[in-house]
Amino acid sequence: MIPSSELILNADGSIYHLALLPDEIGKTIITVGDPGRVKMVSQYFDEILVKREKREFFTHTGRYKGKKITVISTGIGTDNIDIVFNELDALANVDLKKREIYPELTRLNFIRIGTSGSLRKEIPVDSFLLSEYGVGLDNLLHFYKADHILKHDMGQALANHMSWSPFHSRPYVVKADQELLDVFHSEKMHLGVTATNSGFYGPQGRQLRIQVNDPEQNDKLYHFEYQGLRITNLEMETAGIYGLAALMGHRSISLNCILANRESGTFSSRGKQKIDELILYTLDKIAHSDLFDV
Numbered sequence: 001m002i003p004s005s006e007l008i009l010n011a012d013g014s015i016y017h018l019a020l021l022p023d024e025i026g027k028t029i030i031t032v033g034d035p036g037r038v039k040m041v042s043q044y045f046d047e048i049l050v051k052r053e054k055r056e057f058f059t060h061t062g063r064y065k066g067k068k069i070t071v072i073s074t075g076i077g078t079d080n081i082d083i084v085f086n087e088l089d090a091l092a093n094v095d096l097k098k099r100e101i102y103p104e105l106t107r108l109n110f111i112r113i114g115t116s117g118s119l120r121k122e123i124p125v126d127s128f129l130l131s132e133y134g135v136g137l138d139n140l141l142h143f144y145k146a147d148h149i150l151k152h153d154m155g156q157a158l159a160n161h162m163s164w165s166p167f168h169s170r171p172y173v174v175k176a177d178q179e180l181l182d183v184f185h186s187e188k189m190h191l192g193v194t195a196t197n198s199g200f201y202g203p204q205g206r207q208l209r210i211q212v213n214d215p216e217q218n219d220k221l222y223h224f225e226y227q228g229l230r231i232t233n234l235e236m237e238t239a240g241i242y243g244l245a246a247l248m249g250h251r252s253i254s255l256n257c258i259l260a261n262r263e264s265g266t267f268s269s270r271g272k273q274k275i276d277e278l279i280l281y282t283l284d285k286i287a288h289s290d291l292f293d294v
């Protein structure tokens with residue numbers, strides 16, 4: 001039995017931060033960072049069955065062309081990914097009344113629709129990128145037994161290449177789910193290696209008023225190459241999503257709308273329109289693939 005200090009439920013039996021009950025989520029779950037993006041997705045649903053909000057976690061569950069879909073905002077960062085993924089997994093795989101893990105587990109499909117900054121001129125603002133790998137420069141996965149899902153050789157090669165101080169955590173590398181990669185890949189998508197960091201400014205090499213430790217950081221990331229793989233873009237959730245989904249036995253994929261180009265120093269003026277395009281692209285792929293439950 002999982003004690004009430006670990007699996008925390010609200011008075012109505014819903015899970016602590018998300019305030020959701022088990023039958024209020026679908027097996028296909030779209031994650032977005034921005035709570036305002038939830039209704040940008042659910043406006044296309046044919047019906048909305050559940051609407052819930054608590055803190056930065058806004059959830060709409062509904063149906064789109066016959067498929068049951070949940071869209072949920074995670075807020076920013078892998079610390080929030082830890083909360084959202086553990087709580088959604090508990091809703092699917094733990095009997096909340098008995099506080100016991102179900103003998104048969106349910107596999108969820110997670111699709112991130114997020115924004116990102118590109119490191120490369122050839123991946124310009126307003127383009128879309130599918131993350132083949134997530135490279136965690138944060139430290140979330142180091143708190144879990146994750147050796148069996150990590151591409152250690154590449155993580156170590158990147159640590160050596162960056163010549164970081166021992167105060168930095170070691171990069172962790174996780175591959176996307178291959179079936180979801182196949183579903184979402186098309187000529188509209190760049191395929192990339194996405195570096196996930198623990199901040200938007202210093203950790204992504206942005207310097208406004210206070211100095212960063214390594215002004216060459218983005219340049220070093222740009223030049224890193226491992227077995228033909230090169231880092232393409234920066235954001236703040238993908239590697240955590242790939243890591244936790246793989247550890248829990250779920251599928252996950254991250255779709256990025258490129259808003260910033262760090263090499264050319266530009267930022268999109270058409271962000272909302274391009275995110276809307278990526279949402280419609282994603283919903284269309286879900287509607288037409290057998291991988292997603294009705």
Ligand SMILES: O=P(O)(O)O[C@H]1O[C@H](CO)[C@@H](O)[C@H]1O
Binds near residue numbers: 034076077114115116
């Ligand atoms: O647009 P979202 O999904 O929030 O994603 C990106 O944008 C945020 C930073 O502005 C970070 O969460 C980053 O990962």
Ligand SMILES: O=c1cc[nH]c(=O)[nH]1
Binds near residue numbers: 117118204234259
């Ligand atoms: O540069 C960017 C743009 C969006 N989100 C990020 O995390 N970084």
